[in-house]
Amino acid sequence: MAHVEPYEPRYEPGPDELRILYRKEAQAKRRTEARPGLWMAVAIYLLFSATDLLLIPDVAAYTIVARFAVGITALLTLEEQLRRGAATEWLDVTCAGAIIFGYIGWLCPAFMGANRESVAYYMVFGTIFMMSANLFFTLSFKLSIITSTIILCILYIVNYLVPATLTYKLVFGTFYISCFTFTSYVNWKLNGERYNVFLNALEAKIQHNEATERGKALLRLSRTDPLTGLENRRAIDEKLRDCWSDWQRLGNRFAAILIDVDFFKKFNDCYGHQEGDRCLIQVANALSDLVRQYDGSIGRYGGEEFIVLARMDKKDQVADLAEAIRRTVESLALPHELRRDGISIVTASVGAAFTRAQAGAKLEKIIHEADRALYLAKAGGRNCARLFDPTDPQSSDESENIAALLKIAIGQNLVSLVYQPIQDVASGKVEAVEALMRLKMLDGTLVPPSLFIPVAERTGAILELGRWAIRTVCAELLADDHIRVVSVNVSPIQLKTPGFATSVASILGETGVAGSRLAFEITEGLEMEMHSDVLRCINDLKVLGIKIWLDDFGTGFAGLSWLRLIDFDTVKIDRSFLHDCGTSRGMAMLQDIIALVRNRGHKILVEGVETDEQMALMRDFGIDKVQGYRVGRPAPAASFQAKRAIQKRPFTVLKSA
Template structure:
């Protein structure tokens, strides 16, 4: 028996392990299933089969007129009575949707009664010789039960046996010779055996066809399910079980087409797990996978309730596509996503922003009418919103705002501008003096990058620096700034030290220290005259690549300054890991000194740094009163508009008396 055929029983009842004792019940069950499924064919064959049989039965009335004319009127009447009655009963049963067994019984009864109804008046004919030969007509009724209808085998055999019995009884009483009785009796039996055997073979073939069809259906079903499983696998992220990027892109394309054709608005939300690399490095990849799985499950439950879809878009990045109607709906869903992850409370003690659990940043974009819009546009907008969410402290949600200069289409123009800024001389450096509070002399200059458009319009650093970091243009711009600063040091020996702001992106880039060494070599200046300002910000993660890069820079003699101290949560950790030459206190602490509380905070910070041994630089000095406070606290260095505004390098030559130049060169900051 076919394994596929046996497995089909699983659709009817649970299949237990196959044993020898269970083989017969399984075969019996298969036959029961075969007969149940063959009922439709039997029902379909009943009506045309009986109608054709009745027509043929009535057509033989011509033979009655020729062979038994004396009783033809009776035989013909019997034919019509039986035929019409059988058809009427069959139609009634079909109308009331009777069981198939009743239809079979009606057809079988019509065969038997049709023969008896014709036989009785025929037997009264005076044409005995014709009747004796005409009796062979009964074999047609016997064969019809076996061949012309799709009865079950046992049922057709019983019907044929009844007709055979009638034939033998009539054959016994018909006046004829022994040879006649023997020959025709053998003929009747031969017809019965032959047609019964043919019927048995037909039923066996039908059963085999059923098994083959069942096997084919199961193979097709298995192949279909396997294909569906492979399709699901090709569209599913193996770790989280969410849709993968391929599936998300297809769904996004469908939403976009609906938006273009029917105006069905939707939103794209990009979700990034905050500081996930630090989590993965500290807790291990298994815990990292577990973290992503927990976040994915939480987000899936949330978005499914909102009739949205979610997929994994990258390593620790997820994407949600939701058919929303308004910007308020988008903002609400973004905040719900952020809160859903926050309430999980997954421990993350390796963060440096004061938070001790896993959070996410969310960037969202919403469909809007704009010229020349493309599918990729909304993804880019969501990505820019995500970047701003991360830049604003993480664990927050930002919605793309076309009117926000940091996220609007203007940033794309700036990104394009940055690509040509160096070759078109659209980027330049200005320098702001850094004053020694004790001597009142300029000790160093801070290099500040400026960008202008081709028409001369200035682009604020607060606008183009984030774009440069996001697009990676900061790497080339940073190399240019370092080369330019080294060139200024070479051309102007009166400049003691130039500090250059270095982005975390640069420190993480392979070969950064080597490129700095090359710039120093080309300019022919010692590394001790160059300082790099590293901002204490959320984007600076203290992984091994950054620490190794800083160590290589210090080997070159370059001074490392910590910029904007106090604005983030990582400052103390940086002080513990790196021996900074100068620590730059953020301007906000000096400006808060107008209150006793703010002045106490400022003194505490100064005391902390003094105990660490670093030189202290306070920025944002804008008045003589603030300078007096710095003198009282014995601050080392000051910077601000009161000290000097940013200007080109040649503007500061007057700050260095000729008698001090060689001394300045011999004692770099």
Template sequence: MGAETRREAGTLDPLSLGGIVSERVSPGLADIAHAEPFEPRYELGPYELRTLYRTEAQAKRRKEARPGLWIAVAIYVLFSVSDLLLIPDVAARTIAARFAVGLTALLILEGQLRRRAATGWLDVTCAAAIIFGYVGWLCPAVMSADKESVSYYMVFGTIFMMSANLFFTFRFKISIITSTIILCILYIVNYYMPTTPVYKMVFATFYISCFTFTSYVNWKLNEERYNVFLNALEARIQHKEATERGKALLRLSRTDPLTGLENRRAIDEKLRDYWNDWQKLGAGFVAILIDVDFFKKFNDCYGHQEGDRCLIQVANALSDMIKQYNGSIGRYGGEEFIVLARMEKKDQVADLAEAICRTVENLAIAHELRRDGISIVTASVGAAFTRKQTGAKLEKIIHEADRALYLAKAGGRNCARLFDPTDPQSSDESENLAALLKIAIGQDLVSLVYQPIKDVASGRLEAVEALMRLKMLDGTLVPPSLFIPVAERTGSILELGRWAIRTVCAELLAGDHVRLVSVNVSPIQLKTPGFAASVATILGETGVTGNRLAFEITEGLEMEMHSDILRCISDLKLLGIKIWLDDFGTGFAGLSWLRLIDFDTVKIDRSFLHDCATPNGKAMLQDIIALVRNRGHKILVEGVETEEQMALMREFGIDKVQGFHVGRPVPAANLQAKRAVQRRPFTVLKSA
């Protein structure tokens, strides 16, 4: 099959012809995000337009060849009636000729169409059908005895001249050739007909006039077809440009401008598709949230441009890696990414989550200001896998991945956690706790108890620490280790913290029942704008001075050296509030915080005291005490439970102690009953 034949096998799209219309190659997502998507149109020259018109006209002529010839043959055969009326003596022959020529032409055309012959050959067949149709009728017609009827009947030959334009859409050249051949035949027959010179001159003039008229009409029709083609081409180009514009805008609206990944809108749509497939077909999938560790510190250290480059590198690396799992990745927020992938087993989920962690770690992007002993950029990963559950909603799997991510960050970062419905800190129980915390204050489900703190040298009660307790609606107690993390994750800690400070001031300090009360304060509270102002308001309303209150700040990963935190601590110290560092030695920020903040007291975690049963443990505690003492801070040791431990604290010269040997947590009423006991310090919101 020739190239022309292959090209004509179907309707051509002129906008897709290489070299004729501008080739618009769709740019990549990242390029679209930064480039103008609407390029100037490439204007076609006259030759290119004519070439394109001929190419498209071929398809149209090919499509119209069959119906045109069938209609022409049908009319040609119907003229047999005129043969019977005007030349009855040769009518049988002319009618037979009509049928023979018509059927032959139709058979040849159908054969060509079946063999997918070129359009040019179809045009030749149709033009030949017109010529032989006239010749085939004329030959037996001139044998009629009624020469006068034949001479007048020949006038109908002009119909064949017009047939080239009436039934077909020939190119102008083929149309002129066909009409010229018919004209020549008419002239020859007219010349030899036994008629008068006047008759010959009149009809010769008539034939020329018909030829001129049909040729002019044919030329105008071809020009009009060309103009229609130009208008249609312009309309198609405009439609394509509008479509491309719409697609480009759609891509832009679904693309993150920095990384070129899908944005939250696009990934949410994909998540909905995954969820529908899970609900209808049982096709399981995993949702994975990825958070770049300490990214704000990275921006503060290296600048926002380097921060952007870091995100782009992470995005590119993860995108390449996710392709191996046939998954999708998008940017879900500042330094947070999300991955969706179809999976059947939890083992696959764990492998993918771990691979994400290692991919980011292997980039080895320098991050010198981290305080956890790692000097490169890493990521925390939380994953949730589809599972059968009643009343499940689309948002639930994202919530579960978010809870798993929270545990990964709380567990030291640079690690992956898979949501476990049996884990109290991540399961549905935490959702129940979150709902319970919202109503805890209004329903009197939350309360405070106070644990004594003793001065080692004098043996007097120096202060008390406020510890929060929560009970469920049925009265069941909830351990602080369960509800405090949930309160921090959901933000309920803000309202609970204000309530605790107000309650401490009202229950103990306003009535001078103790000298000092310490309250545990979450980093989330310290980072909240207006926290110091809200504390000042509470002090003013209750008539308590700030030096009666101490805030314990728990050392840990969440306690970032944040400018807002440092500013808040400074404001609190201006109010006279004492700042204690709690659980020293258990986290990563202790030495940094000792350098940055002038703590009034440092509380050494109970684990170091309990390890004193071994020589190494005792030496470790002595080293920590020496370190803190050299910084000039007072020392409080937690977990004193025996007289032997108390004796050891005297031996080490510790300032204050706390533990069951000193006193167990009691309600405020017990302290109020012992009014003779001098005022002691107070601590709120402790998770131990």
């Protein structure tokens, strides 16, 4: 898309074209030099008045008047021609005429002097006029020869009329011929050199232009994305700095918008990388046409991500542009059959940020805010646009405080686990518990999991927290047999991380806990993608004996695909289906889901059991396990440790006396 043609044949003008170019350049040069040349010639011409006073004092007054008359007339004529824009040829004629009439205007009164010998010798200075055509002007060779010839003829006439010996006349006649020949030769050589200089200058100009064009092309190439033809990250970062500088200095507000093509990896897997490239090009072209209407800039920020910068005054305009971007991609209707969210075309998630007054704000801040808005758009189901809202806990600066808190949470004992019991419906016994993470701030204030878990996933802190949770579960409950099975929630990010299964195996080895005592709950959500790394990790975990549970079944889009690909030990049906059983439609939906899971051969766990009526319903449906406030609320490990200690305490028999 960035066209660079370093091997394009260079243009070489022919001889006729070169002569035309030379004449044009020579005319332009003569036009430029005519005024300073004539002014200098007139100034020197007038300065020679001093020699008139010395050599021909009796007629000096007349020669001086003649000099001034000719000089001023020549200057006025030239200035008027320049003012009227006369052709260069007429300027040349004026300069040549000034030389000829300057000589005649000085010669006539000088020839009337009483001292004929002085006048005769003084006539030698006439050769200066012969050379003036080359000293002060760059007249053409033809006009210079004509001018010098006229001066030579006048010199010969004067030489003939001056009363002198034959020897004098022969000597000075020969001198005049020599001067004419010399000046004509010099003029011819100068014109040849001027032409050579022109050729060299033209060659240098062509080379310079070629180098400049190559440089511009290479610069465009270095600032252009080779696939889409949009500006690349380097170029867009420069524009971002310009926009930020204008915002800081002049208060010109602008928006930064990040666009991410949804499920693009799956698109490549389904249609191939060539089709993937075509998809990105079509998206780029459509967005470029749209953004041009807003006088904005668009660039490819990497992979399937694009960035838009647009100068805007109001937040509503930013929201409208973000939504227009989303609609534009959707309206392309590019097929995407492997999506698992019920949509079969290519869509985009859009995150936008708008300049706002912030103390100590830095350039990277607005991009960071747009990125957070994009994260929320993807977490909110994709194919949507989100504008960064500083008052939203999920995107505000509060999440930055939480991100900083998560870095020190383990070291400062700010994170802990509580456990919610899971009951076997048939036996009525608590056979497992679910580990739930809790986070408190430095002042002891609790942070809701709905707030800190997304931040942990976005920042990658979930990896360290996840390992800590597994190790803590093994140490608190499993190592001393306080509970038989503990389930731990596992993030998709953990499953995608290389070496996760190995780290789990290491923890089991350190604590001496069998893998069959652990269950990992995988949430059925949009962030879980069924690529080979995730499936391989799940298989490795099952080899360790770890049970794999599907959490919140029915709330996402991938449930049936996951049930087909993975042999889950237990499927947890989301609490919302149980709570909707108050209507016949809700009851029928719950029964259908139970039948679907049971036909796949998985054990069923229903969440959210809170009343005796709901518990009785679970018995009627033949549910395997239940969880909810009816069974027990989340409690610290100490409460399960205490119950286990009571169960192990031996009975004491008291005999009566």
